[in-house]
Amino acid sequence: MAKELWKGNEAMAEAAIRAGLKCYFGYPITPQSEIPEYFSLHLPEHGGVFLQAESEIAAINMVYGAAGSGVRTMTSSSSPGISLKQEGISYIAGSELPCVILNVMRGGPGLGTIQPAQGDYFQATRGGGNGDYRVIVLAPANVQEATDLMRLAFDLADKYRMPAMILADGMIGQMMEPVEWPDEPTPEPIAKPWATTGTKGERRHNIINSLFMEPEACARHNEKLDQKYRTVAANETRFELIGDEEPEILFAAFGTPSRLARAAGKILEEEDGIKTAVFRPISLWPYPYDALYDAINQESVKAVVTVELNTGQMLDDVKIANQGSKPISFIGKAGGMIPTPREIAVAAKEALGRK
């Protein structure tokens, strides 16, 4: 199929429709408002429901209801709105329902800025809501990948009956890039015998619920969730490792900064003959700890440089993966500013003790 030029936000919305989205609920916020706008016109054309909710709280709870009814459903927002959705995400995870949440991140904290950022990494990967739950978190680095991950997010959410989040920085949402749509048909809905669709008098009632008054029952529920999360962690880590096969510098970055790190790598190679590679986690939860450990522990690697659009959040996971084996440094900017490849290259040279 031919390549088409798409704006990230609209491409992600189109990808969700192609993935079989039936019900979308959202509330406007920059830099993702093109998403509800796109759905408002195009989702009904495909037999789906678009509804602008009165708040992000209401939107995620509408998702909670629709997910319980067994349809593919999603919401999207940007950072401050995602904060409001945390209660609902915790309930959805606790009730073991599938749904997709798209966060096109902007700078924070508070109202922050409307410019791109990655300041919601902790919130996404550590859980912004209450309780021991996990959300599958996928981070695209270009518009094509954002569309591919949208389909994957729906499939994984259904497979494991848990929320899946696409964590895109504002760059991915706002820029235009070529997209090639895969030639696959919209998937048939899978059977969801647990869904609340009416008993028809033919079965006992289904209950969607996250409440367990007896501590023993709640503990058993948590153990069950934990087992599931271990299975996801064992099977669903995704990453990309690109660059020199024997790098001195290993960059670690997700989303847009991974591209900046590659550009920095070119500068370092051309000007100083320094070989680099970029390790890019695609799944932020589950995090590819083992693969990153292996990448770091190639003999050639002298230093790890983490690049983020925040003040160092994924850095914690890089440290966990590193297990103290190699020196780690960090370069990043928060609040909507973006480090240049040159600045990243300088930071990398400093990490090697070179000027």
Next chain:
Amino acid sequence: MEMDVVYQKSAGLEDVEFHYCPGCTHGIIHKLIAEVLVELDLIGDTIGVAPVGCAVFAYDYFTCDMHEAAHGRAPAVATGIKRALPDKTVFTYQGDGDLAAIGTAEIVHAAMRGEKITTIFVNNTNYGMTGGQMAPTTLIGQKVTTAPLGRSKEHYGSPIKVSEMLATIEGAAYIERVSVHNMAGIIRAKKAIKKAFQLQQEGAGFTLIEVLSTCPTNWGLTPNDALNWLQDNMIPVFPLGVYRDITAEDK
């Protein structure tokens, strides 16, 4: 001796014991909803949304499919269900803290959209489940655990009148306030609940039945005194009656 069954639990209710306090009228309201859904032959096509409040376990009591919402969010959850399954009957069951405090935005906007759901709103002038704290419906002077000297108008304003407020919204098709403190009230309440579900079936719009209900435990009254207290103190502030009925306007 052979015995005839002259009365039995509704097929809309599970054969389990309710956890409600003795004399609490939540149970009567459950019974009325279940009977109506069975009589209208809707129970197999209904999804109920339970609140956070004393009725949190409603999901264990009704024989239809049930969904437990977060505190105040039942109308949003019900919206998601109804939009996903427009042919199904969807109801929320909510207390006054749930609906008129933390969930005010959700109920107002469900009404505004004319969401084709039915809300059973149980007004017992306090937060029953958490031990009798002040609700937006608590009467002036009524003693509650967070206003032990009585609700002061100066400090907290006056009780919110949900039926009157929602009756101003065009998307609402039917709004009535009823009470279950005596037999006449219970019969009237059942009629109102039935009408609400029938109008939902007809796609008329949002329907809400506010039910004045007792909380003998937190009011510190015997079940019988609680019924009398409701009649003497609540009804003057929350007058019974139909507040909106678009079918009447048609006539």
